[in-house]
Amino acid sequence: MAKANNIWKNIDWVTVIIYAVLVLLGWMNIYAAVYNEEHRYIFDMSRQYGKQLIWIVAAVLIAVSVMNVDSKFFTSFAYVFYGVTILLLMAVLVLGKKVNGARSWFEIGDFRLQPSEFAKYATVLAVSQYIGSMGFNLKKRSSILKLTMILAIPAILILLQPDAGSALVYGILILVLFREGMSGVILFFGFLIALLFILALVLSKLTLLIVMVLMCFVAYAMLRQRFIEALKGLGMITGLTLLLMGVEAISHIGLEPWLCLLGSSIFFGTLFFLFAYRDKIIHVSLIIWIFFGSILFTSTVDYSFHHFLEAHQQNRINDLLGISSDPLGAGWNVHQSMIAIGSGGFFGKGFLQGTQTKFDFVPEQSTDFIFCTVGEEWGFVGALVIISLFIFLLLRLLRMADRQHSTFSRVYGYGTACILFFHFAVNIAMTIKLAPVIGIPLPFFSYGGSSLWSFTLLLFTFIRLDANRLERF
Amino acid sequence: MDRYSGRRFVIGGICVVVAFVFVAKLFVLQIMNPEYKQYADRNVLRRIVQYPSRGLIYDRNGKLIVYNQAAYDLVVIPREVKSFDTLEICSILEIQKQELVDGLKKAKDFSRYRPSILVSQISSMQYAILQERLFRFPGFFVQLRSLRQYEHKTGAHFLGYIGEVDAELVKKDSYYKPGDYIGKSGIERFYEKELRGRNGVSFYMVDVHNQIKGPYMNGKLDTLAQRGKNLTTSIDVGLQEYGEQLMRNKVGSVVAIEPSTGEILCLVSSPTYDPSLMIGRSLSKNYSKLVTDSLRPLFNRALMSQYPPGSIFKIAQGLIALNNNLVTWDTGFPCNKSLVHCHNHPAPNNMGLAVQYSCNPYFYQVFKRIIETGRYPNKFLDSEYGLDRWRSQMLNFGFGQKLGLDLPGEKKGSLPSSKLYNKLYGEHRWAFTTIYSLGIGQGEVMVVPVQMANLAATIANRGYYITPHVVKKIDNRSDMITQKFKRHDINIQKRYFEYMANAMQAVVADRGGTGGQARVDGITVCGKTGTAQNPHGDDHSVFICFAPKDNPKIAMAVYVENAGQGGEWAAPIAGLMIEKYLKDTIPTYRKAQEKKIMDANLLHRYIMQNFFRKKR
Numbered sequence A: 001m002a003k004a005n006n007i008w009k010n011i012d013w014v015t016v017i018i019y020a021v022l023v024l025l026g027w028m029n030i031y032a033a034v035y036n037e038e039h040r041y042i043f044d045m046s047r048q049y050g051k052q053l054i055w056i057v058a059a060v061l062i063a064v065s066v067m068n069v070d071s072k073f074f075t076s077f078a079y080v081f082y083g084v085t086i087l088l089l090m091a092v093l094v095l096g097k098k099v100n101g102a103r104s105w106f107e108i109g110d111f112r113l114q115p116s117e118f119a120k121y122a123t124v125l126a127v128s129q130y131i132g133s134m135g136f137n138l139k140k141r142s143s144i145l146k147l148t149m150i151l152a153i154p155a156i157l158i159l160l161q162p163d164a165g166s167a168l169v170y171g172i173l174i175l176v177l178f179r180e181g182m183s184g185v186i187l188f189f190g191f192l193i194a195l196l197f198i199l200a201l202v203l204s205k206l207t208l209l210i211v212m213v214l215m216c217f218v219a220y221a222m223l224r225q226r227f228i229e230a231l232k233g234l235g236m237i238t239g240l241t242l243l244l245m246g247v248e249a250i251s252h253i254g255l256e257p258w259l260c261l262l263g264s265s266i267f268f269g270t271l272f273f274l275f276a277y278r279d280k281i282i283h284v285s286l287i288i289w290i291f292f293g294s295i296l297f298t299s300t301v302d303y304s305f306h307h308f309l310e311a312h313q314q315n316r317i318n319d320l321l322g323i324s325s326d327p328l329g330a331g332w333n334v335h336q337s338m339i340a341i342g343s344g345g346f347f348g349k350g351f352l353q354g355t356q357t358k359f360d361f362v363p364e365q366s367t368d369f370i371f372c373t374v375g376e377e378w379g380f381v382g383a384l385v386i387i388s389l390f391i392f393l394l395l396r397l398l399r400m401a402d403r404q405h406s407t408f409s410r411v412y413g414y415g416t417a418c419i420l421f422f423h424f425a426v427n428i429a430m431t432i433k434l435a436p437v438i439g440i441p442l443p444f445f446s447y448g449g450s451s452l453w454s455f456t457l458l459l460f461t462f463i464r465l466d467a468n469r470l471e472r473f
Numbered sequence B: 001m002d003r004y005s006g007r008r009f010v011i012g013g014i015c016v017v018v019a020f021v022f023v024a025k026l027f028v029l030q031i032m033n034p035e036y037k038q039y040a041d042r043n044v045l046r047r048i049v050q051y052p053s054r055g056l057i058y059d060r061n062g063k064l065i066v067y068n069q070a071a072y073d074l075v076v077i078p079r080e081v082k083s084f085d086t087l088e089i090c091s092i093l094e095i096q097k098q099e100l101v102d103g104l105k106k107a108k109d110f111s112r113y114r115p116s117i118l119v120s121q122i123s124s125m126q127y128a129i130l131q132e133r134l135f136r137f138p139g140f141f142v143q144l145r146s147l148r149q150y151e152h153k154t155g156a157h158f159l160g161y162i163g164e165v166d167a168e169l170v171k172k173d174s175y176y177k178p179g180d181y182i183g184k185s186g187i188e189r190f191y192e193k194e195l196r197g198r199n200g201v202s203f204y205m206v207d208v209h210n211q212i213k214g215p216y217m218n219g220k221l222d223t224l225a226q227r228g229k230n231l232t233t234s235i236d237v238g239l240q241e242y243g244e245q246l247m248r249n250k251v252g253s254v255v256a257i258e259p260s261t262g263e264i265l266c267l268v269s270s271p272t273y274d275p276s277l278m279i280g281r282s283l284s285k286n287y288s289k290l291v292t293d294s295l296r297p298l299f300n301r302a303l304m305s306q307y308p309p310g311s312i313f314k315i316a317q318g319l320i321a322l323n324n325n326l327v328t329w330d331t332g333f334p335c336n337k338s339l340v341h342c343h344n345h346p347a348p349n350n351m352g353l354a355v356q357y358s359c360n361p362y363f364y365q366v367f368k369r370i371i372e373t374g375r376y377p378n379k380f381l382d383s384e385y386g387l388d389r390w391r392s393q394m395l396n397f398g399f400g401q402k403l404g405l406d407l408p409g410e411k412k413g414s415l416p417s418s419k420l421y422n423k424l425y426g427e428h429r430w431a432f433t434t435i436y437s438l439g440i441g442q443g444e445v446m447v448v449p450v451q452m453a454n455l456a457a458t459i460a461n462r463g464y465y466i467t468p469h470v471v472k473k474i475d476n477r478s479d480m481i482t483q484k485f486k487r488h489d490i491n492i493q494k495r496y497f498e499y500m501a502n503a504m505q506a507v508v509a510d511r512g513g514t515g516g517q518a519r520v521d522g523i524t525v526c527g528k529t530g531t532a533q534n535p536h537g538d539d540h541s542v543f544i545c546f547a548p549k550d551n552p553k554i555a556m557a558v559y560v561e562n563a564g565q566g567g568e569w570a571a572p573i574a575g576l577m578i579e580k581y582l583k584d585t586i587p588t589y590r591k592a593q594e595k596k597i598m599d600a601n602l603l604h605r606y607i608m609q610n611f612f613r614k615k616r
């Protein structure tokens, strides 16, 4: 096959162009974010925008070299890459430079490298290689176990730095498994757990229980189409709860209302479960299992929240959920970011006219909070353009992934899209207060060599795979 | 195509839903929300830094030493400056037009968006006029600052001064902005974090006419300034002042320590300067004057001047020899002047007499026993071993290392090791006879005055010292301080210290003692004189002492450069200082002595010495 000619013809140029546009817009916004009259020259190498240009040039070289590599290379070296990154992640825990309390950087002279950025790339390669291999079967427990290991090792090493944000990224690869045939129920449970986690923190114990009980009966009513039965059951639980509260009113033994409700729902839950088991009504058993599981889960959430999360992480989550609003403390970054974006209005203040970012109000304005500058200087319109570009890129990547002939390439394509999606979603969500502040960069946009290079590697490897998708390997 | 390919749309759907949520939220934030819209109406948000008042500094008796006075800075944000009447501003501020133009350019170079100080410390009169007319000068505003004021013209060295922060530090520490003040030396520098408090920030809405329209978001984002913490020093301001008077026109240092706590009672370095020279606009002018003064008044001799200790060192040699059972208290050596020079005195038949007469040949013999251990038959190897053993025990006294005071710039002094002599003379090419002068505090050994005072405190405590320090309480709490400054034991038997105290008592009390001039009526003073040989000029006069002998309240070192005999100058200064501290008044019979010392001018000796040193 005369692939040398075909490669450049088969490249998905649309993706390349979106990439180029995002990178250049990013550079422009970094310039605006750290703009200083003293160093007006955009090529000033002592400033972040000057340095970013060097990173960009290097990224182009990386992209070109990736295009010139044989696609077989990626499959044959997937595990090697993975192994090397794991070693680097271990080394950085010992040799790394401590910045803001985390040991995530290698520092060699002026040059800094963040291995966790490259770990994403290597992990996606390894996951694709494993799922694409002959022995892999989603139904086999050993396959699932090995896959979990591949994801968990880098995630745990990164957690040890500690950099919770970069570790969470690996969770999103569950979407890849979903695409490869994993049951949607697991996805549903993932969603349920996340919802319960938030509810457990926001609602009081009583409200949470009421919500959970009601949800069970609504589910029952929907699945069995028996509304009267559901109402009867609800009545029984309410009755017992009231009875227990009456006992409390006389005896004062310390039965708080939520305890009464808990007692009565556990009593009837067990009772209903026995009936359902006898009559082999699967739905009801399932609902009650989920209900008990949820109670157990929510009661551990509160405990683990206070025992396993560090104070600043607790604060960030609390602030996000509106439990404690402290615009001067934990919420400072986010609040400043909101003002910057909010003050942008429809058309924005114009290039270099942002005042919020220039006043140093927003910390890390060129890295994690780069979207602020977009919102402030380019307004709603600019933000819309950036979001559209990302969504367009993501949908295109998904489409490209589905046209791959090899499982390896397809999984790799989905992995790339998922990683980019996670960064895009979490980064923007945190700047507009929809997610807690998790320090992860906006792909192609944020300042920093390591992240730009790793995203470039990630994307162009897929473009390379896509370019000779017809080839068998 | 496989059977799950439809799931692509679920994943794509999730992406699109997220995007929609973002767009909706941005719509609310950027278009629906009037709060931000109001801000977007080209109104300007002004960020005004509220400088808290810097912590006050008190003496050990609660007397105020350092306080603050309000001053105003004219600040400019270049981006907001419209054309204005330069003449008017110049006339209000009484500055030249060129000064204003230069200042504006400098501000612009720093940042067009962030405020810079244009004119610092304008008078309150100018401030009043300017405040009224400020609406005509968009982009300009006035910021309140505080300046240091001094109640007493004393203690410049340990107090230190504050000045504008260096450009390099601004880059490293985001707390400081150009034009901010920071402690540059002394307590001001060491306790900068405590004294400075925390800047507050207020945000105001300002319209195009430079009028403040009110706090931004009802002040929700403002942070209150936190005042700096007040420091109570351990210094007795009266004693400090008196010490500076006694040391007037002399070069040297007086350091007094309360032995039981390690608290420094006075830290005199002479010549000194008036601390109020180092404030405000005249700082840079006065600073360059002081820094070029040949007497080096900015140099804190108490911590930084490294001197040969002279005979006071004999005490430590004696203690080490006793503790290692090399001699007993009753060991006598003849005063053999062929070994090392000495003066005429009765026979030193025990160590007490040797200390009292400060007999050099006696301590030559003592030091010989310390160095020549007999462990190795080779005398070179033996001396090497002996010297390093000696050094390790001397380190326990705090010599040859920083004591760890709460003041910047402390020097280590030096305790020579075998390595040093190997470098100077070559390996195995030196022995006891090469280094014997260390035993009498001469040669390669160097000590700073605070270490000498610490030696006095150690003997006063009969075997331990507490790291000396000048701050007693931070905002009236002492727990941090007592935790930080710890007790150090010398590991020498207490009874040897008791013997030594007796000998030091005799130095002052006995007829033949060299420290008679330090005698104080009704108080048992223990002391030791020293005359440190100075190859460059007149000898230095040294005296260490503590008093009273039992339950000592003060331990002191006095070092007067080029003043000759220790008993002649340093001892009477110490006597007067003890008189002042323990009795608060100088008895009339001593007035003549006091006057003689205060009036004495020994500066010419220092100047001569430096003159000849330079010529050589």
Ligand SMILES: [Zn+2]
Residues within 6 Å of the ligand: B335, B336, B342, B343, B345, B357, B358, B359, B360, B361, B362
């Ligand atoms: Zn003698």
